[in-house]
Amino acid sequence: MKVPVHKIVGDGGTTYKDGERLQREFREAFDRGETVELDFDQTRIFVTAFFNAAVAALLENYSRDELDRRLKIVNLPPAAKELLDQSLDNADRYYHAPNLPKSPR
Numbered sequence: 001m002k003v004p005v006h007k008i009v010g011d012g013g014t015t016y017k018d019g020e021r022l023q024r025e026f027r028e029a030f031d032r033g034e035t036v037e038l039d040f041d042q043t044r045i046f047v048t049a050f051f052n053a054a055v056a057a058l059l060e061n062y063s064r065d066e067l068d069r070r071l072k073i074v075n076l077p078p079a080a081k082e083l084l085d086q087s088l089d090n091a092d093r094y095y096h097a098p099n100l101p102k103s104p105r
Contacts, residue, residue, distance in 0.1 A: 001029040002037045012045025019053025030058070030070065041075040051084045056091035064092050 003026050009018045026036045038055075058067055067088070076084065 006042040013050030016049040019050040022054040037072040046080040051087035056087040059091040
């Protein structure tokens with residue numbers, strides 16, 4: 001499944017809600033085991049909260065290896081890739097570090 005991010009969030013993923021909207025577009029296909037390609041062409045402004053909701057939240061139910069295999073990220077500017085990687089690293093530690101205390105939800 002190919003998801004044109006620009007059609008969902010426009011020029012920028014600037015809020016947590018934008019990230020939730022993006023994840024809703026592909027989550028069902030991802031949960032069925034499909035490979036998902038997120039195409040960030042024409043989307044140029046990003047914040048960490050967007051990546052937390054759109055991608056990193058998947059680590060609650062999936063491993064980082066599975067995300068790397070089945071979630072393809074294309075046309076993401078290098079600076080935004082750094083934000084995405086930080087978001088994934090933090091979520092991976094949060095969801096998969098056995099001794100990390102969890103905050104109540």
